[in-house]
Amino acid sequence: RHFHFCKLPGRVMGIRLLRFTSVVIVVLLLVAGALTALLPTVKDDKMPNLRREPKAQSQSALDSFTLIMQTYNRTDLLLKLLNHYQAIPHLHKVIVVWNNIGEKIPEEMWNSLGPHPVPVVFKVQTVNRMRNRLQNFPELETKAVLMMDDDTLVSAHDLAFAFSVWQQFPEHIVGFVPRKHISTPSGVYSYGSFELQNPGFGNGDQYSMVLIGAAFFHSGYLEDFQRQPEAVYALIDETQNCDDIAMNFLVAKHTGKPSGVFVKPVDIRNLEKDTNSGYSGMWHRAEHLLQRSYCVNKLVNIYDGMPLKYSNIMISQFGFPNYANHKNKM
Amino acid sequence: RHFHFCKLPGRVMGIRLLRFTSVVIVVLLLVAGALTALLPTVKDDKMPNLRREPKAQSQSALDSFTLIMQTYNRTDLLLKLLNHYQAIPHLHKVIVVWNNIGEKIPEEMWNSLGPHPVPVVFKVQTVNRMRNRLQNFPELETKAVLMMDDDTLVSAHDLAFAFSVWQQFPEHIVGFVPRKHISTPSGVYSYGSFELQNPGFGNGDQYSMVLIGAAFFHSGYLEDFQRQPEAVYALIDETQNCDDIAMNFLVAKHTGKPSGVFVKPVDIRNLEKDTNSGYSGMWHRAEHLLQRSYCVNKLVNIYDGMPLKYSNIMISQFGFPNYANHKNKM
Numbered sequence: 001r002h003f004h005f006c007k008l009p010g011r012v013m014g015i016r017l018l019r020f021t022s023v024v025i026v027v028l029l030l031v032a033g034a035l036t037a038l039l040p041t042v043k044d045d046k047m048p049n050l051r052r053e054p055k056a057q058s059q060s061a062l063d064s065f066t067l068i069m070q071t072y073n074r075t076d077l078l079l080k081l082l083n084h085y086q087a088i089p090h091l092h093k094v095i096v097v098w099n100n101i102g103e104k105i106p107e108e109m110w111n112s113l114g115p116h117p118v119p120v121v122f123k124v125q126t127v128n129r130m131r132n133r134l135q136n137f138p139e140l141e142t143k144a145v146l147m148m149d150d151d152t153l154v155s156a157h158d159l160a161f162a163f164s165v166w167q168q169f170p171e172h173i174v175g176f177v178p179r180k181h182i183s184t185p186s187g188v189y190s191y192g193s194f195e196l197q198n199p200g201f202g203n204g205d206q207y208s209m210v211l212i213g214a215a216f217f218h219s220g221y222l223e224d225f226q227r228q229p230e231a232v233y234a235l236i237d238e239t240q241n242c243d244d245i246a247m248n249f250l251v252a253k254h255t256g257k258p259s260g261v262f263v264k265p266v267d268i269r270n271l272e273k274d275t276n277s278g279y280s281g282m283w284h285r286a287e288h289l290l291q292r293s294y295c296v297n298k299l300v301n302i303y304d305g306m307p308l309k310y311s312n313i314m315i316s317q318f319g320f321p322n323y324a325n326h327k328n329k330m
Numbered sequence: 331r332h333f334h335f336c337k338l339p340g341r342v343m344g345i346r347l348l349r350f351t352s353v354v355i356v357v358l359l360l361v362a363g364a365l366t367a368l369l370p371t372v373k374d375d376k377m378p379n380l381r382r383e384p385k386a387q388s389q390s391a392l393d394s395f396t397l398i399m400q401t402y403n404r405t406d407l408l409l410k411l412l413n414h415y416q417a418i419p420h421l422h423k424v425i426v427v428w429n430n431i432g433e434k435i436p437e438e439m440w441n442s443l444g445p446h447p448v449p450v451v452f453k454v455q456t457v458n459r460m461r462n463r464l465q466n467f468p469e470l471e472t473k474a475v476l477m478m479d480d481d482t483l484v485s486a487h488d489l490a491f492a493f494s495v496w497q498q499f500p501e502h503i504v505g506f507v508p509r510k511h512i513s514t515p516s517g518v519y520s521y522g523s524f525e526l527q528n529p530g531f532g533n534g535d536q537y538s539m540v541l542i543g544a545a546f547f548h549s550g551y552l553e554d555f556q557r558q559p560e561a562v563y564a565l566i567d568e569t570q571n572c573d574d575i576a577m578n579f580l581v582a583k584h585t586g587k588p589s590g591v592f593v594k595p596v597d598i599r600n601l602e603k604d605t606n607s608g609y610s611g612m613w614h615r616a617e618h619l620l621q622r623s624y625c626v627n628k629l630v631n632i633y634d635g636m637p638l639k640y641s642n643i644m645i646s647q648f649g650f651p652n653y654a655n656h657k658n659k660m
Contacts, residue, residue: 021351028358157533164532165643178648178656194654202494203487205649205656262648268658312648313495314656318508318592319535319642324524326508326535326644328598 064092065144065163065216070133072099073279075106077271078150085148086117089160092142094120097133101125130282131236131243136222143170145222149213151281155267161317162263166216169261173251175215176265178207181296181308189300191245191292199310206310209248210260214268217251224250231302235295241282242295249299249307258311266321394422395474395493395546400463402429403609405436407601408480415478416447419490422472424450427463431455460612461566461573466552473500475552479543481611485597491647492593496546499591503581505545506595508537511626511638519630521575521622529640536640539578540590544598547581554580561632565625571612572625579629579637588641596651 067085071078078096086094098105105122121139125132133147144166146159154176166174181189182196190196199206228250236243251259272281282288300306318326397415401408408426416424428435435452451469455462463477474496476489484506496504511519512526520526529536558580566573581589602611612618630636648656 017347017351021347021354024351024355025358028355160532161534161642168643176658194649194657198649198653202490203650204491204647205653207648262656264646264656265658312491312650313498314646314648316594316644316646317534317642318537318644319524319528320533323528323535326592326594327524328506328595 062143062167064090064142065146065166066092066140066142066219067094067146067148068097068133068137068140069094069148069150070097070099070130071150072128073277074150074275075100076277077275079106080271080274081148081150081153082120084153084156086120088146088156090163091118091146093118093139095137095139096120096122097135098122098124099128099132101128129237130240131233134222134225134243134247136226140219140222143219144216145219146216147212147214149281151270151272151275152214153269153271154214154265157317157320158263158265158267161320163216165261165263165315170218171251171255172258173210173212173215173217173248173260174263175210175212175217175260176263176268177211177214178260178262179209179211180205180207180310181209181306183306189293189296189306191289191296201310201312204312206312207260207262208252208258208308208310209245210262212244212247214265215260217247221247221251221254224254229302232299235298235302239291239295241288241291242299245292245295246299249303252307252309253303256309258309260311261313261315262311263315266317392473392497394420394472395476395496396422396470396472396549397424397476397478398427398463398467398470399424399478399480400427400429400460401480402458403607404480404605405430406607407605409436410601410604411478411480411483412450414483414486416450418486420493421448421476423448423469425467425469426450426452427465428452428454429458429462431458459567460570461563464552464555464573464577466556470549470552473549474546475549476546477542477544479611481600481602481605482544483599483601484544484595487647487650488593488595488597491650492546495591495593495645500548501581501585502588503540503542503545503547503578503590504593505540505542505547505590506593506598507541507544508590508592509539509541510535510537510640511539511636513636519623519626519636521619521626531640531642534642536642537590537592538582538588538638538640539575540592542574542577544595545590547577551577551581551584554584559632562629565628565632569621569625571618571621572629575622575625576629579633582637582639583633586639588639590641591643591645592641593645596647 067088069078069081069085082094082096085091096105105124107122110116110120110122123132123135123137123139144163146163148154158176162174162176166172179191179193180196180199181191182199183189194205198204199208225247228246232246236246248259285291316325397418399408399411399415412424412426415421426435435454437452440446440450440452451467453462453465453467453469474493476493478484488506492504492506496502509521509523510526510529511521512529513519524535528534529538555577558576562576566576578589615621646655
């Protein structure tokens with residue numbers, strides 16, 4: 001006897017089953033492979049995990065930083081500061097954002113006074129905008145950015161230490177100038193510093209922002225900044241202010257944590273009064289602080305919520321400058 | 331015609347293939363499931379990621395800590411300290427490790443002076459061992475342990491702040507007493523504090539240990555401690571010392587990072603001289619510090635390497651006690 005159906009179907013079914021199962025098995029192996037690829041690996045991704053030792057994959061890119069300094073109408077201060085900052089340890093390159101529209105960059109003079117420890121690039125701008133310094137400059141090769149105002153002098157010791165702290169907290173803005181927002185019963189936010197009431201979370205004060213005019217942060221955030229709502233750029237352009245508040249909003253949204261880590265500076269100075277230009281910074285405008293409170297509230301509207309979070313961590317350098325600065329009465 | 335072979339084999343082969351492929355598919359699905367389980371998830375695992383906001387899964391277990399205080403021959407100090415520590419915010423329970431062998435615990439007196447803010451458990455020991463405090467006590471319900479020496483008074487403010495810091499660095503020993511090792515050209519290590527030479531990594535000093543006699547750490551490390559080489563227990567028992575150095579080795583090995591995070595205390599006091607017992611602590615023994623250097627070298631042998639890493643991060647509380655303690659000259 002034969003079962004006619006078993007001949008062709010049996011073999012065909014056998015072959016079809018074989019094909020089918022091969023396909024299924026291949027698909028499942030691909031799925032397994034994809035899942036394996038998703039397993040956590042130690043790799044040099046864009047936003048590295050906190051406190052991970054910097055990998056030696058690209059020594060220069062991870063162990064050095066790029067100074068970005070925007071300048072307007074204070075070339076004498078700029079040049080004074082460049083002499084200082086060009087020699088900071090672990091500096092890779094300086095990018096000067098030249099907001100002196102129509103004015104020649106001092107390149108000739110700079111070159112005539114060479115050689116210099118690191119390359120300095122003058123980026124000529126077409127419009128004098130506060131947010132010019134937040135472009136994603138192609139010259140930027142390092143993971144870390146040090147952003148400094150063109151009237152701020154921070155000691156090399158402070159910078160070297162703060163850079164090492166940033167390497168342990170690369171998701172955060174690690175810097176020297178803490179600020180905070182407070183909320184009020186009306187729901188309107190106010191911006192300020194220690195002169196404002198404490199936010200009321202336990203003892204002491206809190207900060208919710210670290211200003212980028214004297215801080216390290218990850219270069220990836222410059223990339224992120226290019227992808228913000230138009231209203232953010234409009235706000236910064238309208239006020240010629242608040243780019244730093246916007247960056248803190250961006251970082252806080254990205255991490256879900258306090259945007260900044262405050263490193264208490266030993267030696268930080270404002271050289272503003274030393275300029276011959278007679279130009280004094282934007283923060284002297286009568287409306288400056290009110291504008292910043294205004295910006296906080298506008299940004300909450302734009303981002304549909306308040307992403308800033310409080311921190312009360314203040315970091316200092318153990319045993320420096322005083323080798324026993326941690327001594328206690330025990 | 332029939333192909334005799336196709337009948338039975340075809341159907342049987344079909345069924346066998348079916349069974350085989352079912353098994354393969356099930357196995358691959360299990361593998362895929364296992365890989366999925368290995369993907370990083372936000373779960374309340376034993377060693378949570380750094381700086382993750384504490385989940386509200388078990389409010390009490392994550393937001394409170396257990397004080398473990400070992401005591402020997404200083405019951406007057408113990409009781410004085412218990413009055414202070416029993417009222418610390420976020421305290422869940424106190425475990426007193428009673429090293430007064432053969433002596434009755436002051437339970438009657440304790441109860442007669444109740445009620446008390448939190449449960450206090452007296453764990454009677456059979457042998458007076460330094461490492462008794464490093465048992466994995468079943469009464470321990472919280473993720474965090476606060477370990478205090480029975481002669482050390484730390485203010486509630488310091489403890490509340492340090493606990494909040496621990497919650498941001500739960501892998502680390504977060505405490506108030508930093509120490510370091512230094513290596514010498516001979517390869518022999520030495521133990522000490524700021525009076526020793528700086529290890530020479532940039533400016534200032536470094537610490538590589540935070541002593542557990544005034545520190546927060548994850549209760550999981552008590553569990554880990556039970557699984558150490560016998561030689562570690564022998565060393566601690568031989569010296570009646572160095573349990574804290576051993577814990578720092580354990581934590582550093584576990585994390586691959588500096589074991590401790592130093593929080594600078596505002597108010598820490600040693601009440602040793604206030605005791606009526608006339609008993610002064612182990613650290614007054616002539617050989618105490620030499621013993622600790624000895625322990626460092628022994629532990630390096632036992633663990634076949636030096637796992638301790640240096641840190642120079644010193645954490646203070648922003649705006650406390652002085653609301654403007656972060657002010658700078660800018």
